[in-house]
Amino acid sequence: MKRPKILMSGHWSPAAIYNKPFVGLTWNYYEAITRSGGMPILLPYCGELDDYVEMADGLVLTGGYDIDPAVYHEEVKYNTVEVTRVRDDLELALLDKWLKTGKPVLGICRGLQFFNVYFGGSLIQDIPVECGVIHSDMVHKVKLEEGSLMHKLFGDEITTNSFHHQGAKNVPDCFTVTGRSPDGMVEALEHKTLPIVAVQFHPERMVGDWRFEEQTDMTPLFEYFMETVRSNGSAV
Secondary structure, eight states, X not given: OOOOXXXXXXXXXXXXXXXXXXXXXXXXXXXXXXXXXXXXXXXXXXXXXXXXXXXXXXXXXXXXXXXXGGGGTOOOOSTTOOBOHHHHHHHHHHHHHHTTTTOOEEEETHHHHHHHXXXXXXXXXXXXXXXXXXXXXXXXXXXXXXXXXXXXXXXSEEEEEEEOSOEEOSOOTTEEEEEEOTTOOEEEEEESSSSEEEXXXXXXXXXXXXXXXXXXXXXXXXXXXXXXXXXXXXXO
């Protein structure tokens, strides 16, 4: 069996290296996909999206800066909101094409937020300001919904990292919220009909040597994703 090709959306910066545009990801994304049997491929910000959609077996929407509130029909409310509209436009076009294929998708952090707004939901633009709690650079519990995929993989509760100041607000009816933090923040979403699973935390930092002892090992999530990609039939 071939190694499934996993396309990953990357962080875009207008002038990160040599004052030139930069596209990239932290190494742990690549390692998490490789450890679970996949072949990670970074999506460039050039070329025909159709070629990459046809070539890849699975897709990971990765973490990164904030989504432009205009995508969910709002204005920027706070100076803490840092948008990358170039990335937003690329991922909007990518999902328009990808979701027609029925191939699996995993959303991570910003990825969960992007799915939420893509299907018509909205975001909390600044959690500390709007909710009075902190979700950046910390560890917390997540309660998992009984009967959900996440519950089948991990049981009632997991301990996760947390690196975000925004979160899902209004969740579209096409999703089931399958994980929440103790303060009520949405931490996991599962689409009711499409092969989409998304988490607000960073599971790629919770496998192998990247994982801190108190955090739940996220290897089962990546293994499940890879099994789903293989069973989809394109990686055989």
